[in-house]
Amino acid sequence: MSAKDWADFAEGGSDWDLGDKARAVLLGPGDVLVMGPGTVHAVLTMGDSGPCLMTGGSFWDGNDLLHLLETLCWIGVNQGATNEALAYQLAPVVSALEEVVLGNRGHYLPKESDGQRFGELVKTLQDLGCASFCVSHAANMTNLPPCMEEA
Secondary structure, three states: OOHHHHHHHHHHHHHOOOHHHOOOOOOOOOOOOOOOOOOOOOOOOOOOOOOOOOOOOOOOOHHHHHHHHHHHHHHHHOHHHOOOOOOOOHHHHHHHHHHHHHHOHHHHOOOHHHHHHHHHHHHHHHHHOOHHHHHHHHHHOOOOOHHHOOO
């Protein structure tokens, strides 16, 4: 996607129209589709074959950490572009990732500039906390994470 596409998506959120850039991928029973971080997607169940079970997750590739963290930062700032808030568990995961990466910097961050960028992205994610979503929704939430119990 171009920079303009990302800006339009951030502004339009779930109402954003891809126009002729949309593509369909038909999956059958047992099929698996792996998409990279930041892949804009929507799931549509076709036909009347009954209920469809879909599951999603995150696949973090050690060779693409900067892109992954940039994507997470973008989602954190543009929460209207996703149907899932950043997980409460993200902060400890990012802290653990930072420990692993810094313990083997040469493998994960071969260039000096990569290390600087990694630090900036980790700090941005830590600064996001859950405030960008949770604060406005805390009154309607149960089982709040510790950072929201006082809100």
